[in-house]
Amino acid sequence: MNNDSSIKNESGRTILSADQHIDKIDISVKCLHHAAYFCYDAEETRHFYEDLLGWPLVHALRVDERDLPSPNFSKPYMHLFFELEDKSCIAFFDLLDEPTSAMTSPHPPINHIAFKVEDRSQLLTAKKRLEDAGVSVLGALDHGFVESIYFEDPNGVHLELTFDSVDENFHVHAKETARDNLKAWSLEKAQNHKQTGVA
Numbered sequence: 001m002n003n004d005s006s007i008k009n010e011s012g013r014t015i016l017s018a019d020q021h022i023d024k025i026d027i028s029v030k031c032l033h034h035a036a037y038f039c040y041d042a043e044e045t046r047h048f049y050e051d052l053l054g055w056p057l058v059h060a061l062r063v064d065e066r067d068l069p070s071p072n073f074s075k076p077y078m079h080l081f082f083e084l085e086d087k088s089c090i091a092f093f094d095l096l097d098e099p100t101s102a103m104t105s106p107h108p109p110i111n112h113i114a115f116k117v118e119d120r121s122q123l124l125t126a127k128k129r130l131e132d133a134g135v136s137v138l139g140a141l142d143h144g145f146v147e148s149i150y151f152e153d154p155n156g157v158h159l160e161l162t163f164d165s166v167d168e169n170f171h172v173h174a175k176e177t178a179r180d181n182l183k184a185w186s187l188e189k190a191q192n193h194k195q196t197g198v199a
Helices: 042-052 120-132 168-196
Strands: 029-038 057-063 077-083 089-095 112-117 138-142 146-152 158-164
Touching: 029 158, 042 057, 042 077, 042 089, 042 168, 057 168, 077 168, 112 120, 120 138, 120 146, 120 158
Parallel strands: 029 089, 112 158
Antiparallel strands: 029 112, 057 077, 077 089, 138 146, 146 158
């Protein structure tokens, strides 16, 4: 790939040229993995998606020390996944601390769409291809159950390419423990807000 025709605009954003020569690529995006958003309250969000819409909570993962896809994340946080029939998910981030203004803006950096690729080789091929075109890419980051890269499209849409780095047994266990993990998180968050005086 030749990226000589990519330029930066006045804000520093890379402008991709349609005139660039693009080599054929062999990356197969399998499906939507998840779309992820900020939420104010994990249990309230669970009630809406699981109880009202019938989308099962399949992961409730407390994250303490893993690499984060955005500097606007605070740790720890709870990462919730609600599954659709095709196994894709809608996901949410619930922060223990009060969210920053960046997190509650109309387009917070936490909101993103994730697409599933086959394996690590395809993930790294995509990373190289994007970087060769002048796109800034974060990762690959190992989140303990998926590995991911993060980048933005030319419109500022936050995107993730990811692959499952665990077997089906992990997902079975995660689904079995999701409600207990969420309950423990909700209690911890309430205690944290009580200590910090947040209403």
